[in-house]
Amino acid sequence: MRRLLLALPFALLPLAVAHAHDHDHDHEHGSLGKHEHGVATLNVALEGNTLEIELESPAMNIVGFEHAATSDADKKTVAAARAKLEKPLALFSLPAAAGCSLTEHELSSPLFGDAEDKHDHDHDHDHDEHADGHDHDHEHSDIDADYSFTCKQPDALKTVDLTAFYKQFPATQKINVQLIGPNGQKGVESTPANARLTF
Ligand SMILES: [Zn+2]
Secondary structure, eight states: OOTTTTGGGGGOGGGGGGGGGOOOOOOOEEESOOOOTTTEEEEEEEEEEEEEEEEEEEEHHSSSSSSSSOOOHHHHHHHHHHHHHOOHHHHHHBOOGGGGGEEEEEEGGGGOOOOOOOOOOOSSSOEEEEETTOOOOOOEEEEEEEEEEESSOOGGGGGGHHHHHHHSSSOOOOEOOOOOOOTEEEEEEEEBBBBBEOO
16 A cells, blocks of 8 residues: 555644534545535645545535445446546646646445445435434445546646536535645635635
């Protein structure tokens, strides 16, 4: 397993708790107790020539459901999403001048069949639309994607544009971003209207 630039600094980052969003950011990959549909987390770190991007998203935002894909239609949806996630440069737009190329990536999700976490949810459970909402009793599943890029001209890497990501996965309404770059660390709440991140 590669060394994760991101693993330590974020544990110390006060920004993560500055907001009221109780995001349960345990960093356990795969299945979570709770998360907020429509909201994803993105960690972006540039160190030397290496750019790392880590996405943690409710599967709902990416494929529209969180149960294991058993029907052919669901399997196709998951395969299509996976194919998109395997081309991160079409989701996270980097300045061409930076010359970044993908060197490593890892996708993980219970929906990809790489977790033992199974539950029977093919029937439509009726959702209680209580205003206070967040007491789901069904299980949630995340889709996580970790990428590592090598950039020939990291000085030219001033921005990361998430516009294409929002277009490809329109159920994503907000991405809580942590950026680490030459100018230090910062937290950004990105939305489709505010999709351009600046280091
Ligand atoms: Zn969920």
